[in-house]
Amino acid sequence: MRHIAIIGSGPAGYYTAEAAQKLWGNEVRVDIVDRLPVPYGLIRTGVAPDHQQIKGVSRRYEATALSDNVRFVGNVTVGRDVTVAELRDEYDAVVLATGAPSDKPLGLPGDDLPGVVGSAAFVGWYNGHPDHADLAPPLRGLGAVVVGAGNVALDVARVLAKTKGEFGGSDIAGHALDRLSVGGFGTITILARRGPHQIAMTPKELGELDHLARAIPVVDPADLPPIEADAALDPGQRKSVGHLRRFATRIGGKPIRLVFDFYASPLRIEGDGRAERVVVERTRLDAHGAVVPTGATYAVPADLVVGCIGYRTPPIDGVPYDAKLGRFANDEGRIAPGLYAVGWARRGPTGTIGTNRPDGFMIIDHVVADLRTDGGKRGRAGLDELLAGRGVEVVTFRDWRRIDQAEVAAARPGSPREKFVSVKALLGARA
Incomplete structure (x- = not known):
């Protein structure tokens, strides 16, 4: 069984998870970690609110998220709640899909x-x-x-x-x-x-x-x-x-x-x-x-x-960073053994949402080439143990669906939803 951790739940993260699924089927487990209690990154908070048709691409990501071998791990900040080094110890591959926020x-x-x-x-x-x-x-x-x-x-x-x-x-x-x-x-x-x-x-x-x-x-x-x-x-x-x-x-x-x-x-x-x-x-x-x-x-x-002159990917402790280009230092997505970058975190803020799909498939091709065994690390069991020991309140995709329902219920007339705009309110909406 291969275990992959993807840091960031935007388009690049979910396309990478989709690529892993298509390649390995039930022989892979993917954890998508995000510091916010809600998924979809740029789709939720970057796409213009009057461009609802574009936001509809999240339905594709939901199909990936609801599969048995992909898990959303929200409200977890890499660098504070868990380090990249710890993730690399627990997963066969770690993919940084943090975007350029x-x-x-x-x-x-x-x-x-x-x-x-x-x-x-x-x-x-x-x-x-x-x-x-x-x-x-x-x-x-x-x-x-x-x-x-x-x-x-x-x-x-x-x-x-x-x-x-x-x-x-x-x-x-x-x-x-x-x-x-x-x-x-x-x-x-x-x-x-x-x-x-x-x-x-x-x-x-x-x-x-x-x-x-x-x-x-x-x-x-x-x-x-x-x-x-x-x-x-x-x-x-x-x-x-x-x-x-x-x-x-x-x-x-x-x-x-x-x-x-x-x-x-x-x-x-x-x-x-x-x-x-x-x-x-x-x-x-x-x-x-x-x-x-x-x-x-x-x-x-x-x-x-x-x-409106461009964006940068914030650095993460322990990860090589290209300050001039504002992204992680990488060679076509490879940062270090078992550590990769995808999407804007890899190439900088260029391309459309759809550009991230071939990017995600390329990174999984790299993982295949680099991972010379069938895996064997603990993956999500190791992450769960670390987070439980630190008292981190993890948000699951099931929790997100409750938040989603609460936002839809709170919508003003004609609007698809009224977003909760604080982490506290988002966490409270899970009940």
Whole structure:
């Protein structure tokens, strides 16, 4: 019998468990350990609350979780309740699937001012993540600035722009919905250091901006390359730029302007005791596509600044770490004998949710190649003994289903659930 411990219950963790099942069937036991009492990681607290179709992928993970040889071990923090070294002693393979839940800092003067937050924190706040439920970002003023040119920046801007009614059918946290519905900014500016051809925004997410009730997307026609240059783009990118071209023809008429500010690099954040403005330098691209500063600066009013420039995997004691790349140091997923990384913990925050499936199967292929015996370590019996001796209150998948039922029962009309946003409340909902 092989015993595998997977640290992290998001997409990468469950795809890795699925791969182990498909390979070994009943000859493997997989324990999926998570520090939160709830599974699914990014699906629950990272995907935008108004993108319920994407969240539906959790049904696939539930099928894996309900099988006899996969177990969810929630409310267990690796590094505090049990160490990686101890897990390696008890399991034939340990796979780190912790994702990249920490923000990459903006690294600008003034980024420590109140009103400046990272996207992991802001998205976690409106998604009900226990780590960020008390964030209390400013949601009223002259303007908000979102730094970044990817889909996360679009999610943040869209959530700031929506009315309360537009969140019908979403699972946005109640505390966020209440505050967003009484707040508002006249202008939401998305700062992008490069131009329209370099964005990492997908057509679907850009197209959603067409349907906002109180906000209109704004693009300066002067920022757009000649239309014939679009022919060199791949079809998806060409469609994205097509949305931007359409936005550039729009005329006002709605109370909120969602401004795409291209060729704009933030220099510093200023304010008297809190964020009030972002000083921006105009940029251009050289012949090789590199960003070149022009020296021309201007200020953008910003009571709220959200940095959407990437994420990092937090280090774990005893695990080699690549501080430059913000992920575990690894060679195609191998960290050390019997120790692996998968998903964002392996490659950094790149790719879609589905990218994690081939990643998980690759890691299990490595385990097969490296594990030259049929296993033989204690696995879950050893983990249970360690956790029981330390008085750790473990949450099972059966417990999670009770929490799930309680959240569904507490939902406001039209919403799929009302999330409990503290560990204490989540634990209490198991009864």
